Structures are given as structure tokens and as C-alpha cells.
Amino acid sequence: MKKLVFMFVVATFLLSMSTNFAVAGDKSNQKLTKEQIAKLRDVFDNYGCSGCHMYMHRDSTSGPAVAVIAAMAKAKPKSWVISWIMDPKKHYNEPDVKALIHQYVQYMPNNGVTKKDAEKLYEYLMAVADGLVKK
Ligand code: HEC
Structure with a gap:
């Protein structure tokens, strides 16, 4: 008993x-399941974004950390971020981008991202900004 x-x-x-x-x-x-987040993360990794934008809040000399660019992306209009991801060169002359280029001594290159994948990458960055991505 x-x-x-x-x-x-x-x-x-x-x-x-x-x-x-x-x-x-x-x-x-x-809003996203673990599987959906993993798929979006694959897009981020496959384009080599994570080569310059590192996880774990670590900046590298190649670029700001994933969490940092996610926060920056969230603060900007979606259309700007999509345009940036597809063709960063268009924005090199904007004052805040210039400051970043100066800080990292590096231009983010054109990574040949399609519109469809840019949307996915945007969604991924929002998930990171909302704390849904654990690592
Ligand atoms: C060769 C290194 C490199 C690669 C690869 C790269 N980035 Fe970047 N990224 C940078 C640097 C450096 C900056 C800071 C701005 C600058 O100096 O051009 C940046 C800035 C950003 C920003 C912030 C823009 C802003 O001003 O708000 C976003 C968002 C971003 N990158 C997303 C991506 C995505 C998505 C990919 C993959 C398709 C990617 N990056 C690939 C180096 C890189």
C-alpha cells in the first residue's frame, strides 16, 4: 500500500x-518546430553564413556573431534584410553598414542567395532573435 x-x-x-x-x-x-528550425539552420550553414557568423555569441574577425546579426536584422524592416542577404553590396554606403565594415575590416560578400532562401534565412534569424535556437 x-x-x-x-x-x-x-x-x-x-x-x-x-x-x-x-x-x-x-x-x-x-511557432516553429525543432525540425523546422534544423532545416532553416541547414540553409544558413549551406550558404556558408556560419563560416563568418559564429554561434555561442562569439564575434569573429570575419563577422558579427549570429545572435548579433539576428538582433540587427530584427531591428530593421524585413525588406531591407532580404535585400542585404541577396546583395549586400547595394548597402555598403549606408552609414551603419559603413561603421560595421570599419569595425570588422571586412565586406560581407554576395553569397548568391535566391529570394526563396533569403526568406528562409530571414525566418531563421528571427528564430535566433526570439531565442528559439539553442546553440
Ligand atoms: C565572408 C564573411 C561573411 C559571410 C560568408 C556572410 N557574412 Fe553576413 N556579415 C559579414 C560582415 C563582416 C558583416 C558586417 C557588415 C560588413 O562589414 O559588411 C555582416 C553582416 C550581416 C548582417 C547584418 C546587416 C546589418 O547591417 O544589419 C546580416 C543580417 C548578415 N550578415 C547575414 C548573413 C547571411 C544570412 C549570410 C549567409 C547567406 C552571411 N551573412 C554571410 C560577413 C559575412
Whole structure:
């Protein structure tokens, strides 16, 4: 009997834990599944974006960290970010971009991104900015 009561307590505890998780998940405006995020991340990696934009909040000499560009992208209109991703050269003369180029002593190159993939990369950066990407 004691064993049964113990099992009941454990079960209730586990159940309350899992509902807590569900509630926390609901709060974080989670629109994308893990699989969708992994697919978007593949696009980011396949274009070599992560070669210059590193994870783990680390800047490198090649470019600002992923979290940094995600925050910058979120602060700008979507159309600007899409245009930047597809053809950064168009924007080299804008004052804030000039400051970045000066800081990193590097121009972000044209990576030959298609419109469709630029949309995906934008979506990925928003997921990073919203804290949905763990690493
Ligand atoms: C060769 C290195 C390099 C590669 C590859 C690269 N970037 Fe960049 N990126 C930079 C640098 C450096 C900057 C800072 C601006 C500058 O100096 O041109 C930057 C800036 C950015 C910004 C911020 C723009 C702003 O001013 O708000 C975004 C967004 C971005 N990159 C996205 C991407 C994406 C998406 C890819 C892959 C398609 C990519 N980058 C590939 C080097 C790179």
C-alpha cells in the first residue's frame, strides 16, 4: 500500500512537471518546430553564413556573431534584410553598414542567395532573435 501511495505521489509530481513545461512553452511564442528550425539552420550553414557568423555569441574577425546579426536584422524592416542577404553590396554606403565594415575590416560578400532562401534565412534569424535556437 505504501508503495502505491509513493507511486501516486511520483506520478502526480511528474505530471505537474510536464504541465509546467507545456505552459512555459506556450508563453515563448513558439511557432516553429525543432525540425523546422534544423532545416532553416541547414540553409544558413549551406550558404556558408556560419563560416563568418559564429554561434555561442562569439564575434569573429570575419563577422558579427549570429545572435548579433539576428538582433540587427530584427531591428530593421524585413525588406531591407532580404535585400542585404541577396546583395549586400547595394548597402555598403549606408552609414551603419559603413561603421560595421570599419569595425570588422571586412565586406560581407554576395553569397548568391535566391529570394526563396533569403526568406528562409530571414525566418531563421528571427528564430535566433526570439531565442528559439539553442546553440
Ligand atoms: C565572408 C564573411 C561573411 C559571410 C560568408 C556572410 N557574412 Fe553576413 N556579415 C559579414 C560582415 C563582416 C558583416 C558586417 C557588415 C560588413 O562589414 O559588411 C555582416 C553582416 C550581416 C548582417 C547584418 C546587416 C546589418 O547591417 O544589419 C546580416 C543580417 C548578415 N550578415 C547575414 C548573413 C547571411 C544570412 C549570410 C549567409 C547567406 C552571411 N551573412 C554571410 C560577413 C559575412
